[in-house]
Amino acid sequence: MKSFKWPKHSILAFAVLATWIKTVIVYHTSFDMKIENGMQLFILCINPLSFVLFAYGISLFFKKAKSRNRYILIVSLLLSIVLYGNVAFYRFYNDFITLPVLFQTSNFGDLGTSAAAIVNVSDILFFADVILLFVLLKLVPKFKEEITIRKEVRSVYFVLSVAILLLNLGLAETERPQLLTRSFDRELLVKNIGMYNYHLYDLYIQSKSSAQRALADGSELVEVNNYIRANQAEPNVEMFGKYAGRNVILVSLESLQNFVINNEMNGQEITPFLNSLTKDKDTYYFNNFYHQTGLGKTSDSEFIVENSLFGLGRGAVFFTHGGNTYNSMAESLGDNGYFTSVMHPNNKSFWNRDMIYQSLSIDKFYDVDSYNVGEGEAVNWGMKDIPFFEQSAQLMSEMPQPFYTRMITLTNHYPFYLDPEDIMIDEYTSNSGTLNRYFQTVRYMDEAVKLFFEDLKEQGLYENSIIVMYGDHYGISENHNKAMAMYLEKDEITPYDNALLQSVPLFIHIPGSNDGQVVDEVGGQIDIRPTILHLLGIDTSKDMQLGSDLFSEDHENLVIFRDGRFITDKVVYASEVCYDRATGEETDINACKPYIENATAELDYSDAIINGDLLRFYDDKTGNLIQGSVK
Numbered sequence: 001m002k003s004f005k006w007p008k009h010s011i012l013a014f015a016v017l018a019t020w021i022k023t024v025i026v027y028h029t030s031f032d033m034k035i036e037n038g039m040q041l042f043i044l045c046i047n048p049l050s051f052v053l054f055a056y057g058i059s060l061f062f063k064k065a066k067s068r069n070r071y072i073l074i075v076s077l078l079l080s081i082v083l084y085g086n087v088a089f090y091r092f093y094n095d096f097i098t099l100p101v102l103f104q105t106s107n108f109g110d111l112g113t114s115a116a117a118i119v120n121v122s123d124i125l126f127f128a129d130v131i132l133l134f135v136l137l138k139l140v141p142k143f144k145e146e147i148t149i150r151k152e153v154r155s156v157y158f159v160l161s162v163a164i165l166l167l168n169l170g171l172a173e174t175e176r177p178q179l180l181t182r183s184f185d186r187e188l189l190v191k192n193i194g195m196y197n198y199h200l201y202d203l204y205i206q207s208k209s210s211a212q213r214a215l216a217d218g219s220e221l222v223e224v225n226n227y228i229r230a231n232q233a234e235p236n237v238e239m240f241g242k243y244a245g246r247n248v249i250l251v252s253l254e255s256l257q258n259f260v261i262n263n264e265m266n267g268q269e270i271t272p273f274l275n276s277l278t279k280d281k282d283t284y285y286f287n288n289f290y291h292q293t294g295l296g297k298t299s300d301s302e303f304i305v306e307n308s309l310f311g312l313g314r315g316a317v318f319f320t321h322g323g324n325t326y327n328s329m330a331e332s333l334g335d336n337g338y339f340t341s342v343m344h345p346n347n348k349s350f351w352n353r354d355m356i357y358q359s360l361s362i363d364k365f366y367d368v369d370s371y372n373v374g375e376g377e378a379v380n381w382g383m384k385d386i387p388f389f390e391q392s393a394q395l396m397s398e399m400p401q402p403f404y405t406r407m408i409t410l411t412n413h414y415p416f417y418l419d420p421e422d423i424m425i426d427e428y429t430s431n432s433g434t435l436n437r438y439f440q441t442v443r444y445m446d447e448a449v450k451l452f453f454e455d456l457k458e459q460g461l462y463e464n465s466i467i468v469m470y471g472d473h474y475g476i477s478e479n480h481n482k483a484m485a486m487y488l489e490k491d492e493i494t495p496y497d498n499a500l501l502q503s504v505p506l507f508i509h510i511p512g513s514n515d516g517q518v519v520d521e522v523g524g525q526i527d528i529r530p531t532i533l534h535l536l537g538i539d540t541s542k543d544m545q546l547g548s549d550l551f552s553e554d555h556e557n558l559v560i561f562r563d564g565r566f567i568t569d570k571v572v573y574a575s576e577v578c579y580d581r582a583t584g585e586e587t588d589i590n591a592c593k594p595y596i597e598n599a600t601a602e603l604d605y606s607d608a609i610i611n612g613d614l615l616r617f618y619d620d621k622t623g624n625l626i627q628g629s630v631k
């Protein structure tokens with residue numbers, strides 16, 4: 001070794017390269033990350049680099065060789081522990097570590113017994129670079145020498161690491177727009193920004209929410225409670241408990257907006273089956289009903305429906321507050337003897353579902369691993385709706401009854417592609433390929449729902465169930481206003497039109513009810529929880545919910561959007577303008593004023609509950625506040 005001349009920074013270079021290369025190898029060998037194209041592979045390969053350069057780069061500030069070497073060795077060891085920790089966790093949970101799970105000790109209950117199965121002797125290889133580094137530092141005298149480092153060298157080094165980070169983020173943004181603001185999936189985050197940056201990001205998100213949580217005490221709940229009790233709607237006496245004991249099948253229809261219902265595209269019906277339900281004797285069809293989601297999209301709609309609270313104005317509450325205490329619809333139904341589940345053939349960690357479903361007291365999550373996705377049975381984001389519904393009905397037949405299951409469809413998702421054999425109507429012709437294809441995927445979903453009703457009958461589940469279906473959020477964003485205006489035969493889409501376009505259909509189908517009708521009460525997803533619980537005869541008068549029963553006489557004709565817009569039967573408030581609902585003309589702001597205050601209050605109360613994790617101070621059985629003591 002003596003004859004070899006080691007370059008000046010070889011120990012730093014070695015440490016950086018070793019961790020970088022090892023991380024990329026581990027990505028490929030220890031995790032199951034689906035790589036779909038060359039760009040994704042490239043991002044995956046460069047994503048550890050910025051953090052690794054940064055972490056080891058701090059060593060350039062150390063004067064003494066001893067402390068520098070010790071620092072490099074410690075970083076190498078820590079990064080190896082993080083990486084290996086994730087590998088071990090992934091072997092068991094098929095997911096990446098997120099801070100809250102480290103503190104949820106119950107999560108590790110099963111781990112102890114199976115630790116032997118998770119850890120192998122050969123895992124020592126995950127630390128091979130640390131060992132090698134240690135040996136080099138001991139054996140090579142050169143590494144014991146001091147090095148003087150010029151300031152400029154240091155600056156160039158850190159500029160380089162920032163440049164790599166920016167390149168990485170830029171490429172990730174093109175691959176996955178809004179990756180960080182929407183923060184949807186741990187796998188996507190690791191794939192795009194890398195394991196180490198992902199942990200930093202997770203640390204940031206979690207510390208922000210725990211700081212707010214730590215500062216909260218039960219006292220804020222007094223005001224929220226007063227507001228909720230004062231605005232509570234009494235259940236409709238005729239409907240309350242009328243369908244007690246039935247199974248509840250709640251279907252989230254991906255990206256389905258109301259404008260396609262009872263409408264045509266180039267003379268072709270878009271949703272023949274759903275249209276037939278609007279005239280059906282057993283279906284309540286709500287045609288003045290709106291989604292209330294924000295950036296959390298599907299996950300926000302799930303949150304709103306389960307809790308009758310709003311999602312957050314920034315980010316996805318499923319991610320940021322997945323560990324809070326909630327009093328979900330699933331919990332209430334569980335307390336009333338229901339078996340509760342969610343069925344969604346996607347990766348379980350998407351939207352942090354696997355974690356938050358525990359907080360929502362959902363007994364079982366049928367994720368992609370519960371399904372057999374055969375050849376040609378997946379498109380866009382995953383399993384096609386038709387086989388999904390078919391296999392789900394089969395799974396339902398094995399569930400203990402009564403059950404509550406929430407199904408989330410996937411095919412009618414942006415970018416709205418279909419395999420040729422699934423296309424049932426033509427494309428539309430406009431400047432927006434998205435809108436053009438949307439009609440086709442909606443048509444496919446309609447067919448899937450029709451077949452699902454058949455499947456339920458075949459499984460003998462139909463008669464004894466209530467089937468509730470709603471659109472989760474818009475499918476066509478404002479980017480396609482021009483094409484939408486063309487389709488709707490309007491000159492342009494104004495903020496007034498846009499607000500009304502947030503309407504999604506809600507169907508409450510109750511076999512044998514014989515009371516079907518079109519209901520034009522203004523409502524939103526936040527109203528689903530009380531509406532369903534009341535149909536089943538479950539009292540919600542002590543629940544901290546902001547929505548109200550759509551069948552109640554006291555239900556107000558009002559829907560508040562997450563961004564502060566709102567709609568009533570008389571006005572539409574959007575872009576800080578009050579519009580007359582009937583004409584679309586601007587009207588006196590005083591017509592909107594009282595609701596503006598209402599809307600702000602409700603959004604603030606909802607935020608306060610979530611940010612302060614206030615439901616831990618509330619006993620939903622007695623309606624008592626548990627002041628000061630932390631649950």
Ligand code: GP9
Pocket residue numbers: 296297298299346350381408410413
């Ligand atoms: C993913 C699915 C779609 O599992 O729910 O999410 P979205 O992009 O619509 O929020």
Ligand code: MN
Pocket residue numbers: 254255297298472473
């Ligand atoms: Mn969705």
